[in-house]
Amino acid sequence: MRAGLALTVLIGLVSGCHAQPEASPAEKPQIKVVAGGAEIKPVSQQDYGRHPGDKSMEKETLLQGELALADKPSARGNQVMQLRVFNPQSYGVPIQFNSGMSADLWLLDTKGKRVWAWSNDMMFTQAIRDTSLAAGKTMTVSFEVPDIVMAQVKPGFEWQARFMGRSTESPTPLLNTISMQAN
Secondary structure, eight states, X not given: OHHHHHHHHHHOOOOSOEEEEESSOOOOOOOOEEETTEEEOOOOGXXXXXXXXXXXXXXXXXXXXXXEEXXXXXXXXXXXXXXXXXXXXXXXXXXXXXXXXXXXXXXXXXXXXXXXXGGXXXXXXXXXXXXXXXXXXXXXXXXXXXXXXXXXXOTTOEEEEEXXXXXXXXXXXXXXXXXXXXX
């Protein structure tokens, strides 16, 4: 029984969430995307790690993040959103994940109620992963957003990217929730 459970955990499906290290944080062109009649505007550089009005988001973090639209659609023609996580420190930051999910993407309505989460239709390995993000490096997590979800986006809706890693050597949070408003 115990061996069967271990085998089931090892066979767990991992799909959709791809964390890829990059050489450096490159400036990407701003892309105008209209979804369900609402224009989605990426957060600006000065908004990294901040969410206005949420006091928990005012904490200083070890990493910086940006939620942005990908340059091109997925192979299936769906919109792709990317969470780019940058290490501004002069040292590598150790990160621990409690599963195969590196981050999640939520869509919230105008009342703050979750309408959709990228992880709803996913399965992840249940294994602790330890990694490190080197000084000056960026990790990108990509999320494919189905057209049916993009059609639901209205002005005032909000995208939230939630990084699932935690610091193993510091009480300082790694990254606050990153938000993007649909106008």
